[in-house]
Amino acid sequence: MNDDAFLRITDLSVGYGATRVLERLRLSIARGEFVALLGASGCGKTTLLRAIAGFVTPSAGAIAVAGRDVTRLPPDRRGMALVFQSYALWPHMSVAKNIGYGLKLKGLPRAAIERRVGEIEALLGLSGLGGRKPGALSGGQRQRVALGRALAVDPQILLLDEPLSNLDARIRLKVRHEIRALQQRLGITAVHVTHDREEAMAMADRVVVMEAGRIAQAGTPEEIYNRPASAFVAAFMGAENMLALNGTVRGEHIHIAAGPHYGAAEVPLDGRALASGALEARFRAEAVQLQAHDAPPATEGLALSGHVEAVSYLGGAWRHSVRIGQTPVFADAEHSLAPRTAVRLTIPAEKLFLFNTPSPSGAAAPADDTHPTATRATRPDRVREAAIS
Ligand SMILES: Nc1ncnc2c1ncn2[C@@H]1O[C@H](COP(=O)(O)OP(=O)(O)OP(=O)(O)O)[C@@H](O)[C@H]1O
Known part of the structure; x- marks a missing residue:
């Protein structure tokens, strides 16, 4: 496992009632890294993201941020912000009020909120739209407001749950590049859930391919594309x-x-x-x-x-x-x-x-990405393939 891990997930198991979704999953993410969780519908990507965010409680395992165990902390005390596929904006509130919502909950003075909202609007190209309601915005603008609301609270980790899937193809490409450029400019650590392999490769430093609740392979886009670790x-x-x-x-x-x-x-x-x-x-x-x-x-x-x-x-x-x-x-x-x-x-x-x-x-290989730089010969699933043939 990476010793310089900023976000460290250790042997995480998560289920819903009798349904087991993640089984002893391990993943380490470096500070400032952009990681895409990629996989087919139902493989457990969103469950992993929600467990990181604190919206589902794991049955076993641990989640740590910068060495601090956050496994039992409520979502608002983890230093993370989650951007949803559905934007989840308040329809009755203006753009500015939506962006400043988290800051208001934190009890910041009004002047400080206005200053921060202004900064965020400028950062995301939303200046001049602060007085509008979400219903009077395009899909791309709404998604930027949702991103702005997440970034306003200065999270250490940005969690993105298929944030582009409601946008049409052309806007999606544009917003994809905007999010990646912003993430790099701010140096923020990001975990992005998607089922679109091109999106994952275009945005991420490292792609984590998930298969039925386990990590099938974790590596750079080039590694995953040119040296796949399994037929899957x-x-x-x-x-x-x-x-x-x-x-x-x-x-x-x-x-x-x-x-x-x-x-x-x-x-x-x-x-x-x-x-x-x-x-x-x-x-x-x-x-x-x-x-x-x-x-x-x-x-x-x-x-x-x-x-x-x-x-x-x-x-x-x-x-x-x-x-x-x-x-x-x-x-x-x-x-x-x-x-x-x-x-x-x-x-x-x-x-x-x-x-x-x-x-x-x-037998299934262990759910483990702790060998992201291992050679093909030493990857657990490669060894398994050799052992059973
Ligand atoms: N609240 C829930 N109660 C029961 N089962 C659930 C719940 N949420 C998800 N599941 C099940 O857990 C499994 C993983 O779901 P999850 O949403 O994590 O998958 P996903 O990879 O994000 O899929 P998608 O791309 O379709 O969103 C699925 O079999 C799903 O039916």
Whole structure:
């Protein structure tokens, strides 16, 4: 675990009645770090955020901020502010009163509140709108008021619960950059819940991918995208194409045996703790080199043979639906190849994510992000994959 952790979550378990949501989860966040909690609906992101904020009580474990245990403290004594998806603004209050609400609760004198509200309005580009009611604002402006209300109380930690999901796509991109720039300017520690992987990667220093109440992987956006620690993370990060292969470890490589629709290939292990046996291969549509079957191979890697079934234009690239034997995959190319064309797909070794196929009885890895800088070989889930294959 990071020794310089500012927000430290240790063995946190949270449930609702008989439903267990988080199980012994560990996560350390550095001061000034922006962390995105990313995962599918129902994986426990909001529950974790609400436990950090103090709105749900854990059944076990601890939450500490700068070395101070806050696990049993009420939300208003944790030095945190939460921004909700729904904004949760008071409709009958003006923008200025909404922003100053937390300061009023703290009993600050009126002049101090007005000064701070003015600062926040200027910071967020809301100057001149202080007298309006939330109903007379755009969605983006409302979200900025909600952010302003959170920042006005000078929190040590800013918690963001899908704050952009009610905004339309164009405004969402703009507000995304505004929040990130503001967080960096203020040096505030932020935890952001989202199910949008692009948003998580664009905003965060570190992305924490959650799967069914546990941390599947925590790392920089680049690590998570290019070195997914499990087939689940690979698929969640867009490597949705899947093939079942067989491999044999030989020194620093894994040798993939040829099959009816693909040739043999040598893939460098590159630190991965893979074992010989059944493999699940994952790759992105854009990682594929797609060619007519009789064209000379353009690149080295795993070569697959198939037929184009359908093609559509994505803007910038053509997406081909290709059948490899019984397996459908997607492959992108700058030029389109017509349906029924016999094609070769080549996946360069560095873009082919390989995982040992887990046995159905494989025990769950511990929920733990305490090895964010560990190599693939030493990550708990990698070791598990190697152990059970
Ligand atoms: N108040 C509650 N009472 C009972 N079960 C709950 C409650 N809140 C959440 N849950 C359950 O806990 C699990 C995790 O929910 P949570 O809201 O943390 O997920 P999430 O990852 O944030 O999902 P989403 O992206 O849909 O918001 C889900 O199975 C959900 O049904």
